[in-house]
Amino acid sequence: MNPPQDRVLLSDAKIPIVFTNRKDLKIPKVNESITPAKDVPLGYPHGPKTSEFVPPKKRLYGYTVDLRVSSRSKTNLFIAASQDSFPCTPNAPDRLISIYGKPTTTNFDSIYDRASDRLITITGGSPKFVPAKGGYEVAIQGSAKIELKPKYVQDHLGYFLWDKSKPLWPHPVAGWCSWMAHLQQVSQKDIEDASKFMAKNLLDYGYDVIQIDDGYQRASQSGEPPLKPGEKFSELWTEPNDRFPDGLPHLAKEIKSLGLTPGIWVGLFLPLGIKHNEGYVLGKDGKPYRGPWVNYAINGLDKPALEEAYVETIRTLKSQGWDYFKIDTLRHVLYDNYRKAPEYWKSRNQSMEQAFREIMKDIKSVAKDSYVLACWGTLPELAGVPDGCRIGEDVAPDFASIRRSAKYIAQFHHLNNVVWLNDPDYMCLRLPVAEAQTWVTLTALAGGHIMISDPVKDYDAARVDLLRRVGPPMPLRPGNISPAKPDPEFLALNVAKDKQEWTIVARTAWADEDSTKKSVSEFGLDPTQSYLAFDFWDSKFLGVVKKEFAFKSLKQGHCQAVSFRQLQSHPQILGTDRHIGQGVVDLDQVAWTNNTLSGSSLLGKDRAWTTYIHVPSGWKVGSVTAPGSTHQLAGKVLSLTFAPKSGKAKWSIKFNRA
Incomplete structure (x- = not known):
C-alpha cells in the first residue's frame, strides 16, 4: 500500500515525493533554475558534430532542494512513478550500465519515468531505491540534494520533437x-x-x-x-x-x-x-x-x-x-x-x-x-x-x-x-x-x-x-541515462527478476591489460556481503568473493564476463552456459521452497545446455527431477545438463541437510 502523505516535497513544482517518517521536518525551499537549451552532440565523421537544432527560445527548467540534516539522521521518502520507470544514474560517464527489471543495486542515484519524461536525482545520502506499489521507497542517510528535471529526454537531452506517447517496439531484434x-x-x-x-x-x-x-x-x-x-x-x-x-x-x-x-x-x-x-x-x-x-x-x-x-x-x-x-x-x-x-x-x-x-x-x-x-x-x-x-x-x-x-x-x-x-x-x-x-x-x-x-x-x-x-x-x-565516454572497459548488467537479483560484469581489453582488482561496489554490489562469481564464457565457478574481485589479465580484443549472485545459506543458482544474461531469458520461476530448488531452463536444439547450482557446506543432493537431463556434483557445484531440445525444461532438486 502507498505510504501516508505526511509531507509533500516540491508540490508546486509537481515533484511527486513524500516524506514518510519526518513529520517534524521543515520543507526546504525550492530553487528553480532556467538555462538555455542545447543541441545534441553527434560526433560522426560525416556531417555536423551536433544536431544543430534548438527550437526558438527553448529553455531548460530544473528544481532542487537541499535537505540538511544530521549525518546520523535517516529520512524515508516515497517517489511516485509509473510502471514505465526505472532506477538509473546521469553521473557515470566512465562506466556503462544496463538494467533488467528494477534492481536495488547501489550504483543508482536517480529514477527516470518515461511516462512523464521526468528525472529525479538524489545526490548524497547514499539513496537506495526499492520498488513499491505506485513508485519507490527511498532511504537517505544524512543530508542530500534532491533535483527534478522535467522533460528530461525531450528538453535536457535535446530530443525536442520526441513523442513519448509512441509505444516502444515490444520484441527484441536479431538476425542477418x-x-x-x-x-x-x-x-x-x-x-x-x-x-x-x-x-x-x-x-x-x-x-x-x-x-x-x-x-x-x-x-x-x-x-x-x-x-x-x-x-x-x-x-x-x-x-x-x-x-x-x-x-x-x-x-x-x-x-x-x-x-x-x-x-x-x-x-x-x-x-x-x-x-x-x-x-x-x-x-x-x-x-x-x-x-x-x-x-x-x-x-x-x-x-x-x-x-x-x-x-x-x-x-x-x-x-x-x-x-x-x-x-x-x-x-x-x-x-x-x-x-x-x-x-x-x-x-x-x-x-x-x-x-x-x-x-x-x-x-x-x-x-x-x-x-x-x-x-x-x-x-x-x-x-x-x-x-x-x-x-x-x-x-x-x-x-x-x-x-x-x-x-x-x-x-x-x-x-x-x-x-x-x-x-x-x-x-x-x-x-x-x-x-x-x-x-x-x-x-x-x-x-x-x-x-x-x-x-x-x-x-x-x-x-x-x-x-x-x-x-x-x-x-x-x-542504467546510464546520459551519454558515456568511448572505450568502456566495464559494462555491467544489473538484473532483478523473480524476487532475485544478480549482476553480470564484462571487461573488455582495448589494449593488453593486466589482472586488476575492483571493488564490487563499483558495480552496485554491497561490499559487506559475499557473492558467488561465475565466469560465463569459461563456464567456471570462480569462488566466493567479498569486497573486491580480481579480473584476469586480457590480451587486446579479449574479454571476460562474470556474474555475481549474493551468497545464500542454502543451494542456489550459480549460473548457466546457455545465455549471457544468466537467467534473464534462460531461467524462469526459480524458487527455493521446503528444501527444494526448482525452476525452468530455456534450451535449444543441436546443443546440450547446463544450469549450474551452488551447493554450500551442510547440504547434499537428494533427488533430481529433470526429464531429459543428467547431473553431476563436483565439489560445491551441481551441473544439470539437458539434452538438445527446443523450448523449456522444468526441473526440481530436493536437498537434504548433510
Missing part, C-alpha cells in the same frame, strides 16, 4: 544482414542460402530477421540518369535487378516459409524526373538542390511528391510481404540537402525538421505493424517516429570496428528502450574467435539489436555457439 557479407553484389541465391542457414542453426535461438541490404535495386545512387517519361520511380526498387530473377514477392514468401521475417533496405536517394516535381527542395538558383549521397530530396510536407518519391516504394514492398524496413541515407536528406537550402524553407515559412519527420511518419504509416529502422546515425529530429535507430557507423570484420561500435553504444546507450530500440549496426564475426566473443558480449549486454553480416560459410561451430549463447536479445534499459 547482407551488406558486409556481399555488399552491392548480393544475389537471390545469397539470401536463400543465408535464410536456410539461419533457419537451421539460429532461428531456435531468437535470430529471425533476414534483411536484404543495398544491391538488389535498379535505382542508381548517382542520381543519374533522370527518370524517363512515364517511368515509375518506385518500380526501380520493387522490381529488382537480374540477380533476383524470381522477384521480391517470391523471395519474401520463401523467407517466411522458413519461419523468418523478411527485411529489406531502402535508401532515400532520388533522381530528377518524378511527376510531382514541384516537391523537390530548391537551391538558391531555383533548381532542385543536389547534395552528396541522396542527390535530390523531396519536401516532406508536399504529400503527392512524398508519396511518389518515397512512400509508394514502402507501400508496394509491404504488399509484397516484406515486414522489416531499414530506411537509409536519412541523415543525408536532412544534413546534406535540407540544411544546405535554408532560403527554401525560410521563403515558405516551413520547418525543415517537421518536413523531415513527415517523411518517416508516412513511411511508418504504410509499413503498419512492420518494424521500421531509421539509418544512419542518431537522428534527434525523428525521435518518437521509427521503431529503431542505427546509432553507429558502418563496420567491418576488424578490431577497429568493435571499438567504433562500442563508442556509439556508450554515447547513445541512454536512448535504448527509452526513445527507440538501438541498433549499433551488424557485427562481422569472421575475425579471431576471441574478438568475435568480445563483440557479441558488448552488443548483447547493451540490449539493442543483435545483427550479423558475414557470408554464412564463415559461421563455423565456434561462431554459431557464440551467437547461440547471446540469443535471444534481452529487453534491457539503460
